[in-house]
Amino acid sequence: MKTIKQKYLIQGDILLMRIKSVPSEAKKLETQTLIMLAEGESAGARHEVINDQQQATAYRLAEGLYLDVQTETDVVHPEHERIALAPGSYKVIRQVEYTRKEIRRVMD
Amino acid sequence: LISELTESQRSKFSQYVSDWTQIGLCTEPLDWEEAKCAVSHAYKCADLEAPKIFIRLRSPLEGVIGAHFLSVGASVRDSVRDSVGDSVWASVGDSVWASVRASVGASVWDSVRASVWDGVRASVRASVWDSVWDQVNKAGYGQHDASWLAFCRYFRDEASLDCCRKLDGLTDTAKSCGWWWPFKGAVIITDRHNSVRRDERGRLHNSNGPSVTYPDGGVFELYAWHGLRVSKSVICDPVTIERIESEQNAEIRRVLVERFGQARYVKESNAVKVQSDDFGTLYRKDQAGDEPIFMVNVICPTTGREYMLGIDPSAYGGLAGKQAKAAVASTWRDEDTKELVFATPEEYCWESHT
Numbered sequence: 001m002k003t004i005k006q007k008y009l010i011q012g013d014i015l016l017m018r019i020k021s022v023p024s025e026a027k028k029l030e031t032q033t034l035i036m037l038a039e040g041e042s043a044g045a046r047h048e049v050i051n052d053q054q055q056a057t058a059y060r061l062a063e064g065l066y067l068d069v070q071t072e073t074d075v076v077h078p079e080h081e082r083i084a085l086a087p088g089s090y091k092v093i094r095q096v097e098y099t100r101k102e103i104r105r106v107m108d
Numbered sequence: 109l110i111s112e113l114t115e116s117q118r119s120k121f122s123q124y125v126s127d128w129t130q131i132g133l134c135t136e137p138l139d140w141e142e143a144k145c146a147v148s149h150a151y152k153c154a155d156l157e158a159p160k161i162f163i164r165l166r167s168p169l170e171g172v173i174g175a176h177f178l179s180v181g182a183s184v185r186d187s188v189r190d191s192v193g194d195s196v197w198a199s200v201g202d203s204v205w206a207s208v209r210a211s212v213g214a215s216v217w218d219s220v221r222a223s224v225w226d227g228v229r230a231s232v233r234a235s236v237w238d239s240v241w242d243q244v245n246k247a248g249y250g251q252h253d254a255s256w257l258a259f260c261r262y263f264r265d266e267a268s269l270d271c272c273r274k275l276d277g278l279t280d281t282a283k284s285c286g287w288w289w290p291f292k293g294a295v296i297i298t299d300r301h302n303s304v305r306r307d308e309r310g311r312l313h314n315s316n317g318p319s320v321t322y323p324d325g326g327v328f329e330l331y332a333w334h335g336l337r338v339s340k341s342v343i344c345d346p347v348t349i350e351r352i353e354s355e356q357n358a359e360i361r362r363v364l365v366e367r368f369g370q371a372r373y374v375k376e377s378n379a380v381k382v383q384s385d386d387f388g389t390l391y392r393k394d395q396a397g398d399e400p401i402f403m404v405n406v407i408c409p410t411t412g413r414e415y416m417l418g419i420d421p422s423a424y425g426g427l428a429g430k431q432a433k434a435a436v437a438s439t440w441r442d443e444d445t446k447e448l449v450f451a452t453p454e455e456y457c458w459e460s461h462t
Binding site: 008011012015017061062063064079080081091093094095096097098099100101 | 362398399401402408410411413417418419420438439440441442443444449450455
């Protein structure tokens with residue numbers, strides 16, 4: 001296992017971006033032993049942060065999910081290598097697929 | 109004239125929106141006695157004598173055909189030919205409408221309108237319109253009038269705007285039947301739809317069958333793809349590359365591509381391989397009369413799994429449409445700011461993966 005200190009960490013379709021700090025308006029989420037980074041996905045796309053010893057705190061602001069990592073922990077996924085998360089603040093970014101602009105005309 | 113609503117009056121908006129959207133999209137079987145009473149009430153509100161003959165038909169399509177024969181057909185001509193529809197709408201609608209519209213903004217109306225009037229009624233109307241004559245304009249839309257009636261009902265009950273009481277009869281029809289056609293002495297009342305399927309944005313949508321059906325044994329059905337009304341074959345027939353490529357209408361072609369699977373389409377239809385590098389392979393598929401489709405085939409460095417992603421070719425000053433690396437980098441965008449995560453494609457590199 002290696003610790004990475006770059007600005008971006010990618011695991012499959014999830015990217016963790018280092019940020020200076022979690023926005024102050026973000027709402028703290030309830031503490032869980034596993035923090036799910038991508039909700040509503042099938043089991044195969046489960047990215048989770050290990051939080052059994054409260055290594056991290058999750059926040060939400062609008063659609064955005066943020067993490068404050070206090071002590072080093074891991075992001076795990078059944079099919080991907082684990083990523084070590086160094087202490088610091090992160091924003092969770094999901095990979096997006098572009099869809100062409102709508103060309104629909106108004107009906108009727 | 110009402111010029112302002114109190115906080116407590118405003119707080120009721122959401123209840124009206126939800127109640128009336130439900131009325132507009134209701135798929136319950138029609139209660140015939142209740143529907144007859146509702147229509148009679150609407151006549152009464154217009155100072156007209158209640159109809160003596162009630163004709164029940166099963167869909168708006170049957171309704172317009174029935175209305176056409178009632179208005180021109182020889183056999184019943186003498187007793188029922190005089191359509192009093194115009195006078196119903198004129199005496200019920202105009203004065204009330206004007207005063208209510210003038211009063212305040214239309215939050216209630218707009219919300220219900222979006223889902224019922226623009227969503228369902230407009231599609232049903234366009235579909236019937238394809239088939240028949242001008243009787244469409246003479247119909248009362250029953251439950252599909254929910255949008256503007258919700259608005260008036262709100263002012264009637266929450267702001268004591270008494271002129272709205274003239275619409276009580278129409279409100280009853282919204283709650284009890286589908287489209288209906290008033291004539292002097294006779295009325296045609298049609299059933300509600302018995303199924304309405306919509307997508308998460310409330311647009312008519314069903315990927316494997318009709319979006320709207322009526323209890324008429326499948327005669328009048330609407331097919332739609334995320335709000336776009338299409339023919340039955342577009343939804344139900346198997347899709348092939350040949351079928352997609354021969355489609356002239358760009359909107360329909362997009363539906364077919366979505367049904368076929370955009371990734372599979374690009375892979376199987378001889379798309380142009382634009383560029384290939386360590387990050388993936390970029391493809392372009394030209395579409396007559398439409399934007400080309402750009403997709404990048406990405407290989408996940410940790411699982412080795414390949415997947416195709418649609419990309420925006422204009423990202424990085426157009427580089428994403430030319431280079432696989434830039435295309436892959438462009439799939440990372442901050443959903444809040446809509447900005448690219450990587451300021452330049454060079455910032456995106458394998459070392460950021462584990």
